[in-house]
Amino acid sequence: MLAEFLQFLFSGxxxxxxxxxxxxxxxxxxxxxxxxxxxxGEFIMxxxxxxxxxxxxxxxxxxxxxxxxxxxxxxxxxxEKLAIEPVKGAETVTLIIITIGASLVIRGLIQVxxxxxxxxxxxxxxxxxxxxxxxxxLPQSLWVLGITALVVVALWYFFNRTLQxxxxxxxxxxRLAAELVGINTSWVLFMSFAMSAALGALGGILIxxxxxxxxxxxxxxxxxxxVAAVVGGLGNGLGAVVGGLLVxxxxxxxxxxxxxxxxxxxxxxxxxxxxxxxxxxxFGGKSTDRV
Amino acid sequence: MxxxxxxGLYGLIVxxxxxxxxxxxxxxxxxxxxxxxxxxxxxGLNLLIGFAGQISLGHAGFLxxxxxxxxxxPMHFGWHPVTAMLTGALASALLAALVAKPIFKLKGHYLAxxxxxLGIIINIALRNEAQWTGGPDGMPVMxxxxxxFEIGSDRQWYWVVAALLVLTVWGSLNLIDSPFxxxxxxxxxxxxxxxxxxxxxxxxxxxxxxLSAFSASIMGSISxxxxxxxxxxxxxFFHSIELVTMVVIGGMASVYGSIVGAVLLTAxxxxxxxxxxxxxxxxxxxxxxxxxxxxxxxVPTLAARFSKGDDK
Amino acid sequence: MSLLEVKDLSxxxxxxxxxQNVSFSIDSGIVYSVIGPNGAGxxxxxxxxxxxYTPTSGEIRLDxxxxxxxxxxxxxxxxxxxxxxxxxxxxxxxxxxxxxxxxHLRLDRNLxxxxxxxxxxxxxxxxxxxEAAGLMEFVGLGxxxxxxxxxxxxxxxxxxEIARALAMKPRLIFLDEPAAGLNPKExxxxxxxxxxxxxxxxxxxxxxxxxxxxxxxxxxxLVLDYGRRLAEGTGQEVRANPDVIAAYLGTHA
Ligand SMILES: Nc1ncnc2c1ncn2[C@@H]1O[C@H](COP(=O)(O)OP(=O)(O)OP(=O)(O)O)[C@@H](O)[C@H]1O
Ligand SMILES: [Mg+2]
Numbered sequence: 140m141l142a143e144f145l146q147f148l149f150s151g152x153x154x155x156x157x158x159x160x161x162x163x164x165x166x167x168x169x170x171x172x173x174x175x176x177x178x179x180g181e182f183i184m185x186x187x188x189x190x191x192x193x194x195x196x197x198x199x200x201x202x203x204x205x206x207x208x209x210x211x212x213x214x215x216x217x218x219e220k221l222a223i224e225p226v227k228g229a230e231t232v233t234l235i236i237i238t239i240g241a242s243l244v245i246r247g248l249i250q251v252x253x254x255x256x257x258x259x260x261x262x263x264x265x266x267x268x269x270x271x272x273x274x275x276x277l278p279q280s281l282w283v284l285g286i287t288a289l290v291v292v293a294l295w296y297f298f299n300r301t302l303q304x305x306x307x308x309x310x311x312x313x314r315l316a317a318e319l320v321g322i323n324t325s326w327v328l329f330m331s332f333a334m335s336a337a338l339g340a341l342g343g344i345l346i347x348x349x350x351x352x353x354x355x356x357x358x359x360x361x362x363x364x365x366v367a368a369v370v371g372g373l374g375n376g377l378g379a380v381v382g383g384l385l386v387x388x389x390x391x392x393x394x395x396x397x398x399x400x401x402x403x404x405x406x407x408x409x410x411x412x413x414x415x416x417x418x419x420x421x422f423g424g425k426s427t428d429r430v
Numbered sequence: 431m432x433x434x435x436x437x438g439l440y441g442l443i444v445x446x447x448x449x450x451x452x453x454x455x456x457x458x459x460x461x462x463x464x465x466x467x468x469x470x471x472x473x474g475l476n477l478l479i480g481f482a483g484q485i486s487l488g489h490a491g492f493l494x495x496x497x498x499x500x501x502x503x504p505m506h507f508g509w510h511p512v513t514a515m516l517t518g519a520l521a522s523a524l525l526a527a528l529v530a531k532p533i534f535k536l537k538g539h540y541l542a543x544x545x546x547x548l549g550i551i552i553n554i555a556l557r558n559e560a561q562w563t564g565g566p567d568g569m570p571v572m573x574x575x576x577x578x579f580e581i582g583s584d585r586q587w588y589w590v591v592a593a594l595l596v597l598t599v600w601g602s603l604n605l606i607d608s609p610f611x612x613x614x615x616x617x618x619x620x621x622x623x624x625x626x627x628x629x630x631x632x633x634x635x636x637x638x639x640x641l642s643a644f645s646a647s648i649m650g651s652i653s654x655x656x657x658x659x660x661x662x663x664x665x666x667f668f669h670s671i672e673l674v675t676m677v678v679i680g681g682m683a684s685v686y687g688s689i690v691g692a693v694l695l696t697a698x699x700x701x702x703x704x705x706x707x708x709x710x711x712x713x714x715x716x717x718x719x720x721x722x723x724x725x726x727x728x729v730p731t732l733a734a735r736f737s738k739g740d741d742k
Numbered sequence: 743m744s745l746l747e748v749k750d751l752s753x754x755x756x757x758x759x760x761x762q763n764v765s766f767s768i769d770s771g772i773v774y775s776v777i778g779p780n781g782a783g784x785x786x787x788x789x790x791x792x793x794x795y796t797p798t799s800g801e802i803r804l805d806x807x808x809x810x811x812x813x814x815x816x817x818x819x820x821x822x823x824x825x826x827x828x829x830x831x832x833x834x835x836x837x838x839x840x841x842x843x844x845x846h847l848r849l850d851r852n853l854x855x856x857x858x859x860x861x862x863x864x865x866x867x868x869x870x871x872x873e874a875a876g877l878m879e880f881v882g883l884g885x886x887x888x889x890x891x892x893x894x895x896x897x898x899x900x901x902x903e904i905a906r907a908l909a910m911k912p913r914l915i916f917l918d919e920p921a922a923g924l925n926p927k928e929x930x931x932x933x934x935x936x937x938x939x940x941x942x943x944x945x946x947x948x949x950x951x952x953x954x955x956x957x958x959x960x961x962x963x964l965v966l967d968y969g970r971r972l973a974e975g976t977g978q979e980v981r982a983n984p985d986v987i988a989a990y991l992g993t994h995a
Contacts, residue, residue: 175542226725239714240715243711243713243717244715362546365543373539404550404551411548414533418532608867610852610853615834615839616832622814622830624832626822626824627846628815630815
């Protein structure tokens with residue numbers, strides 16, 4: 140009983156960590172621009188696929204990691220510069236459609252380039268499972284959780300202790316005021332796209348040794364990341380992390396105890412329920428639209 | 431004053447009447463039928479996206495409900511195809527109302543998310559309930575019969591769908607230029623302004639969402655009967671995006687634009703068939719380029735160009 | 743009984759107390775002005791009364807009936823109309839359609855009848871178009887009857903909002919800075935227009951920074967400062983009030 144429960148919990152927090160990274164990505168961009176970046180999932184896919192590619196080329200792990208984060212970050216910046224900047228201030232519908240377009244382009248290009256196969260990446264430190272109270276834990280899960288925790292702490296430090304981070308926060312609260320005090324808001328936009336693409340890619344790399352990857356995993360992972368962001372109250376960083384873990388755990392529990400066939404439906408049932416009953420998410424504050 | 435907007439409808443009727451006699455072979459007739467079916471769906475979706483300013487990323491889910499109602503109910507339960515079709519459409523409308531009521535109190539992103547989630551859940555259910563739906567492989571659909579009269583040939587379908595298209599265009603043009611339609615456009619233009627003149631914003635959004643879900647469901651049923659076979663791909667996310675692309679490229683808030691968008695993007699896969707795999711890239715690029723350089727879409731942009739001068 | 747009674751009305755946005763314990767009442771048929779420096783809470787007060795914001799505390803009564811917390815469309819049904827300081831024009835519609843949408847509640851809004859273009863509905867709509875054109879004439883926009891909203895000047899759009907509000911046939915109209923950003927000639931015209939509206943029997947509540955216009959039009963004036971009621975009374979009373987003088991002239995007094 141306990142062993143089974145622990146097993147589901149382990150797999151839940153492991154994928155949950157990926158959702159959390161994706162959710163943080165959504166949150167960063169949302170705060171900087173009020174854009175919901177529907178291409179976020181493609182950065183997860185890009186991270187995983189590029190890591191596989193670079194690993195197959197024989198590069199050492201640190202180089203693989205670095206490149207598979209850097210390239211998606213550049214793609215993220217390109218998306219921002221080429222597709223988001225030119226339509227500044229457009230309607231929500233327009234922005235949603237543009238980011239969906241970007242996501243299709245990225246996915247399509249990868250499909251044409253690397254094909255439709257499923258790829259795997261060797262685990263960072265072997266596949267010898269660790270036994271905990273009758274459940275098994277993959278060493279890769281520890282990598283996922285450890286690195287995610289590090290990233291969360293680093294982000295916290297960045298936003299609360301550095302000038303650049305505070306500038307980004309200030310912009311999210313009041314863009315005009317931020318511009319008036321001399322913050323370069325287009326730099327903020329640039330940074331938030333680069334960072335959120337990098338976060339997504341990192342999640343994608345970390346999880347690939349466990350779940351494998353292919354050109355089309357981005358949509359689902361991205362959407363679940365978005366669910367996590369909304370669960371946590373769109374725009375709330377801590378909420379995004381908690382939301383990610385929660386979505387991951389509920390999905391694993393649902394798959395284990397209820398129906399594995401409906402595993403992918405669980406986050407969406409969750410989001411519908413949350414939107415019905417707590418429209419601002421678990422951690423969202425109340426605000427009144429100004430007229 | 432707005433009489434001119436109906437001229438397009440007369441033009442459409444003429445084209446639809448002549449078309450079956452000038453197409454070289456059945457391949458083009460089949461293409462025309464699928465274009466018309468898409469056009470009807472896209473007009474309904476455009477009422478929601480273009481006129482009311484709300485987005486649905488799960489519309490293929492409603493197509494799927496209609497299509498599978500028409501496939502499953504007659505096959506497994508011996509229902510009459512028309513009853514099955516209407517049941518599917520009512521189920522779609524009900525589901526749309528159920529989801530939309532709480533969601534429409536929220537802003538754009540949340541609706542996008544909720545509709546997307548709904549579409550995905552529907553799709554997963556269709557894939558998983560294999561004993562009814564045939565799972566990922568899909569299932570055959572029995573032919574449509576009306577008053578004991580079986581609609582079988584492409585040509586028969588053509589006339590049915592053409593008539594529906596004309597009715598849809600006419601009904602939509604009427605709707606837009608009516609108190610209901612004005613309220614719908616007003617809440618898009620300024621939600622708070624429409625509220626203070628008495629528009630119950632949530633109710634209008636729900637109504638139009640339900641209407642477009644109903645129409646999508648009916649057209650899903652018709653597609654299923656027409657093709658004679660249905661698979662979950664018909665109800666997947668990509669198909670939803672395809673429909674949104676048709677709205678966007680043809681022109682948001684343009685009924686005729688929807689027809690143009692449907693015609694172009696139904697033909698596109700044929701044109702791209704030789705470039706296996708580039709379809710997704712092409713769709714994505716069209717979406718982005720369209721939104722950046724021609725945000726109003728083809729028809730409104732061209733119309734504005736031609737009618738410059740007599741507007742002022 | 744007054745037409746509108748406001749008692750101890752407050753709203754807070756986080757730490758900002760935009761309106762604090764404001765009370766006043768407005769009799770039917772008068773021109774009532776709300777004045778105060780920038781950020782005093784005038785627009786917020788309008789938003790509270792017209793249902794756009796929900797008050798943190800306090801009471802609003804229309805005809806003696808409690809209305810706070812009701813939605814703007816319900817209040818529209820009870821005869822409240824308003825314009826916006828920051829233009830809220832539907833740029834996706836023509837000018838005259840913007841006015842026609844003001845008559846929303848007076849029309850048959852049935853979806854199916856609309857789709858079938860029933861003759862009765864159509865005739866009513868044609869009549870409304872005439873009426874809307876008349877209203878545009880009334881507010882001085884006769885030349886724009888055939889125009890698109892996005893082709894109109896700022897000053898014209900301000901009046902278009904008034905025409906839209908009038909199309910509701912309201913009992914009570916709230917005008918939020920109708921003359922802001924207008925040149926002296928246009929301001930003069932808006933002054934006359936407000937007079938005409940008041941003379942037609944509609945109770946007018948006005949927010950305006952142009953003191954000449956306020957003093958000229960108002961039967962009574964409410965002065966707000968930092969969200970609080972500073973003074974209330976006739977133009978003369980308010981002008982003589984030392985608090986008002988201090989607030990308006992500050993240390994120069
Ligand atoms: N939705 C809101 N959220 C947060 N603060 C708000 C909101 N609406 C108004 N405020 C604040 O309430 C205060 C009063 O604003 P309001 O717009 O009512 O002033 P006003 O008297 O209309 O000023 P002006 O003459 O400049 O129009 C301001 O400090 C404003 O920033
Ligand atoms: Mg104001």
